[in-house]
Amino acid sequence: MIRLSNVSKDLGEFTLQGVTLEIDRGEYFMILGPTGSGKTILLETIAGIYRPDTGRVFINDRDVTDLPPRERSVGMVYQDYMLFPHLTVEQNIAFGLRWRSPRSGQNGRGVRELAGILGVDALLHRYPGTLSGGEQQRVAIARALVVEPDVLLMDEPLSALDTKTRERLRDELLRIHSLMKTTILHVTHGFDEAFLLGSRMAIMDRGKVVQVGEPIEVFRRPNSRFAAEFLGMGNLFKGDSVLTDGLSQIRIGTTELVSVVPLEGRVHASIRPEHILLSLDAIETSARNAFSGPIQKILDTGTILQITVDIGIDMTAALTRRSFEDMALSKGKTVHLSFKAADVHIFPAA
Amino acid sequence: MNRLSALKIVTIGLGFFLAAFIVSLLACVVTHTTPAALLHSLASGEIRFAIRMSLMTSVISTILCILVSVPASYALARYRFPGRTILNTILDAPLALPPLVAGVALLIFFGTTSLGKGLSDAGIRFVFTPQGIILAQFLVNMPFMFRILRATFHGINPRYEYVAQTLGATDAQAFWRVTLPMARNGLVAGAIITWCKGIGEFGAALMVAGATRMKTETLPISLYLNMSCGDLPMAIAAATILIALSITSLFLFEKYSGIARVF
Numbered sequence: 001m002i003r004l005s006n007v008s009k010d011l012g013e014f015t016l017q018g019v020t021l022e023i024d025r026g027e028y029f030m031i032l033g034p035t036g037s038g039k040t041i042l043l044e045t046i047a048g049i050y051r052p053d054t055g056r057v058f059i060n061d062r063d064v065t066d067l068p069p070r071e072r073s074v075g076m077v078y079q080d081y082m083l084f085p086h087l088t089v090e091q092n093i094a095f096g097l098r099w100r101s102p103r104s105g106q107n108g109r110g111v112r113e114l115a116g117i118l119g120v121d122a123l124l125h126r127y128p129g130t131l132s133g134g135e136q137q138r139v140a141i142a143r144a145l146v147v148e149p150d151v152l153l154m155d156e157p158l159s160a161l162d163t164k165t166r167e168r169l170r171d172e173l174l175r176i177h178s179l180m181k182t183t184i185l186h187v188t189h190g191f192d193e194a195f196l197l198g199s200r201m202a203i204m205d206r207g208k209v210v211q212v213g214e215p216i217e218v219f220r221r222p223n224s225r226f227a228a229e230f231l232g233m234g235n236l237f238k239g240d241s242v243l244t245d246g247l248s249q250i251r252i253g254t255t256e257l258v259s260v261v262p263l264e265g266r267v268h269a270s271i272r273p274e275h276i277l278l279s280l281d282a283i284e285t286s287a288r289n290a291f292s293g294p295i296q297k298i299l300d301t302g303t304i305l306q307i308t309v310d311i312g313i314d315m316t317a318a319l320t321r322r323s324f325e326d327m328a329l330s331k332g333k334t335v336h337l338s339f340k341a342a343d344v345h346i347f348p349a350a
Numbered sequence: 351m352n353r354l355s356a357l358k359i360v361t362i363g364l365g366f367f368l369a370a371f372i373v374s375l376l377a378c379v380v381t382h383t384t385p386a387a388l389l390h391s392l393a394s395g396e397i398r399f400a401i402r403m404s405l406m407t408s409v410i411s412t413i414l415c416i417l418v419s420v421p422a423s424y425a426l427a428r429y430r431f432p433g434r435t436i437l438n439t440i441l442d443a444p445l446a447l448p449p450l451v452a453g454v455a456l457l458i459f460f461g462t463t464s465l466g467k468g469l470s471d472a473g474i475r476f477v478f479t480p481q482g483i484i485l486a487q488f489l490v491n492m493p494f495m496f497r498i499l500r501a502t503f504h505g506i507n508p509r510y511e512y513v514a515q516t517l518g519a520t521d522a523q524a525f526w527r528v529t530l531p532m533a534r535n536g537l538v539a540g541a542i543i544t545w546c547k548g549i550g551e552f553g554a555a556l557m558v559a560g561a562t563r564m565k566t567e568t569l570p571i572s573l574y575l576n577m578s579c580g581d582l583p584m585a586i587a588a589a590t591i592l593i594a595l596s597i598t599s600l601f602l603f604e605k606y607s608g609i610a611r612v613f
Contacts, residue, residue, distance in 0.1 A: 049512050069515035076516045082509050086531040096517035098527075147517060 001025040001183060002046060002151055007055035014041045015207040016052070023185060023200075025060065028177050030198030030215070031187045034230060038207040039187040043153045046185070047074045060150050070099070072151075075144030075182075079156040081136040083128035089115070089139050090124040096147035114142040117176065134165035138172075145180060154186045158193060173197060191219070191231065192347050195268060203227050216268075235271040235316055238349050247288075248346060255312035258288040259344035266349040273318035275343035278307060279336045280327055287338040291315070294334050309337055380590050383583050391587035399564055400572035400588060407480060407555075407568060408548030411487035412495075415544045416537070419495040424525065427503035445493040452489050453557025456482070460558070478560045483568060486554035491547045495540045502536025503529065539606040546599035550592060 002023040009016040016038050023029045033039050044050055046057055048069035056065045064072045083092050094111045115121040118138040128136055137157055144152055157173075158166045174197060177184055188194060194201050195215045202212045205226045211218055218227065219236045239252035241264050248259040250269050257269055277285070282292065291311035299306040305324045308316045315337055319329075329335070383391075391397055425431075426438055444452055460466035460476040469476070476482040506529055514524035530537075552570040559566040561575055569588045576585035 044512065047512065047516050049515070068520070069512070070518045070520065072516070074516050076513050078509055078513070080507075080509075082507065082513050084510065084514075084528055084532070086534070095514065095527075099518035099523070143513075143517070149516075 001058070001060050002029075002185060003058040003061075004042075004046070005056045005058070007042075007045060007052045007057060009041060009045055009050055009052050011041060011050070014038050016041055016045060017207040018055070019207075019209050021202060021209055021212065023183060025183055026181050028174075028184045028186065028197055028199050030194040030201035031185065031204055032189065032191070032194050032201055032230075033187075033204030034189065036206075037204040039204055040155050042204070043076070043155050043185065043187060046072075046151070047076050047153055048072050073147075073149045075147065075149035075152045077137070077140050077144050077152070077154040077157045079159050081128070081133075081140045081160075083136055083140055083143070085128055087127075088124065089120060089126050089128065089131070092128065092139055093124075093142045093146050095143060100147070110146045110148075114146050117179065118142040118172070132165075133161050134169055137161065137169060141173075141176070145176075145182065148180075148182075150183060152182045152184045154184065156187055156189070159188070159190075170196060195219075195347065195349075203230065205230070235273060235276075237269050237313055239267060239269060241265060241267045241269075241346060247341060250344070250346060252313055255291070257344050258341045259346045260341045261344070261346045263346050263348065267346045268349050269344055269346045271315070271339055271344050273306060273316045276315065276317035276337050276339045278309070278317045278319055278323075278327075279338075282336050283338070285338050286340070288341040289344065290336065290338040292334060292336045295329060295331050298329065298331060307335075309335055311337060376593055379586060379593065382586050387583045388587055388590060391583045392591070394584065394587075396564060396567070397572065397584065397587050397591075400567050400569045401591065403480065403483070403566070404549050404568040404570075407483045407487060408545050408551075411484045411491065411548045412541055412545040414484070414488045415492045415495040416541060419492060419499050419540070420530075420537075423496050423499035424503050424529075427500050428508065441496055442493050444489055445497075447490075449486075449490050449551070449553030450557060453486055453554035456486060456489065456554065456558045460485075476558060478558075478562065478566065480559065480566060482559035483551075483555045483566060486558045487548040487551045490551060490554050491544045494547060495544045498536055498540035498543070499533065502533045502540075506532050535606050539603055542599050542603045542606065546596060546603070549595050549599075 004019050004021045007016055007019045031039050045052055048067060056063055059072055090111060093114060097110060115124060118141055120135060120138045120142060123135060158169055186197060198215050200213060201215050201218060202209045211223050211227050219231055222231055237252045239250040241248045241250045243262055243264050246262060248261055248263055250257045250259060250267060293309045293311040295307055296310045296314060297308040303321055305319045305321060306316050307319055308314050317337055476485050510528050511524040514528045550570060561571045563575060569592050573585050573588040
């Protein structure tokens with residue numbers, strides 16, 4: 001469990017402003033935010049690298065605000081691995097056991113077991129410089145977990161990896177979490193990661209936590225303009241996908257969407273509002289997704305308007321003010337929506 | 351690019367000309383006497399004394415430079431504190447100071463102030479002693495060690511230490527087990543250049559320690575003394591050893607200095 005109560009820290013370039021956050025024991029919690037939003041300094045403040053200017057930090061009900069990092073029982077994993085280059089993989093993983101009293105009785109067992117769990121047991125005698133990015137990050141995770149920390153803090157652990165490696169390690173993280181039951185705080189800027197891994201997530205903006213909730217809730221109901229814009233103003237649905245002729249047909253309630261992403265089973269489907277064409281009459285188009293329904297809601301955000309249409313599900317399209325006025329739209333009016341199968345993004349639902 | 355351009359010919363030619371100039375200068379010194387005379391001089395008590403004195407003083411002053419520069423450069427690379435900028439400038443200053451001036455300053459400080467006199471009465475004498483040579487080398491060469499190490503520490507991401515600290519290390523243990531080993535190349539490069547400069551140190555040492563035959567006679571002092579009294583073979587012997595040492599350390603420095611830059 002991690003509890004932050006009104007934590008502020010000013011590092012000049014990066015700040016935290018009155019962050020209050022509660023993460024349950026054993027939870028996989030995601031923090032999402034753009035560069036410079038204070039995600040890393042939040043992690044490093046929890047780790048004890050920085051002492052907050054105001055506020056308190058609790059780990060498992062223990063006030064750790066005034067404790068040095070080594071007494072906090074936290075593990076740290078960075079985007080750039082930070083493996084000690086002068087030590088072998090085995091020595092890197094064993095680093096945290098060096099300061100353990102031999103009587104605690106878990107030396108020796110830990111290194112090989114963790115290396116096995118992370119699949120790096122064949123690399124124990126190599127030096128970090130000779131490993132691939134994915135292998136290095138596995139070693140870094142093993143090194144952090146060997147001391148069995150109460151909390152594992154990960155700062156964009158997958159961002160430096162190529163797509164394939166990232167997907168594989170992402171699945172590994174889920175497996176490790178269910179195996180070790182460690183509380184995990186994972187910082188990312190990728191939505192897919194947040195959805196697949198997090199049971200809950202927080203969105204950060206300029207040193208503040210602006211929204212906390214289950215990923216799908218946050219995505220569907222962003223509570224601020226920042227969150228909405230950052231998340232891409234969500235058309236996000238959960239449904240069942242079946243492959244037909246290489247295309248995915250996703251059934252969401254009574255509505256069926258078509259996507260070019262081949263994927264079967266429970267999926268999330270998302271369509272960006274600006275990819276949806278809104279018209280008064282049905283139009284001939286190559287787009288495979290065409291629907292019609294009454295306007296539910298009109299949200300004015302300045303030059304762009306968000307028009308929500310009931311097509312069985314609530315689908316939001318973005319429209320310029322000019323088009324909006326030309327079409328003389330109003331609530332209840334029936335309109336047509338169409339979008340390409342290539343613009344329907346789907347990814348597996350956890 | 352295969353065409354012969356005037357610019358290409360002139361610049362490459364100048365490079366070769368400079369190299370030829372340097373090589374002939376060195377060759378001139380080394381071949382000035384006969385090999386027999388050179389060996390005879392090298393075997394003389396005076397040259398052997400000078401070699402021992404040079405090695406002893408330069409090794410000790412290099413160790414002192416390491417002991418002081420490691421913590422000082424780490425502090426200036428890692429921490430933000432009031433007075434940091436001015437401290438950086440002052441610690442670099444001896445680099446720009448003429449060694450003779452540094453030597454005069456040391457002479458006045460340890461020869462005329464009450465602190466210097468007190469130390470002298472307590473048996474710690476720097477004026478006209480080998481200790482003075484060590485002190486002179488330390489003062490003049492410390493900035494080299496300091497600058498190389500500061501750049502080295504600066505180039506090591508502090509997050510390595512953060513990770514070590516979350517794994518149970520104190521900040522001092524994290525420095526000792528992680529940052530210092532990672533600074534190895536910079537440390538070796540700095541030690542080589544500091545030692546090499548120590549071997550060649552003349553001006554500051556001359557002012558503090560004087561040039562006394564068989565007492566404060568390092569290789570450069572020996573070269574100077576023997577030149578002054580016209581004993582060319584002895585002077586050449588000292589010069590030959592200095593050339594050999596510089597070339598060796600230059601190669602070692604090139605090997606280790608990949609990650610450290612002096613300026």
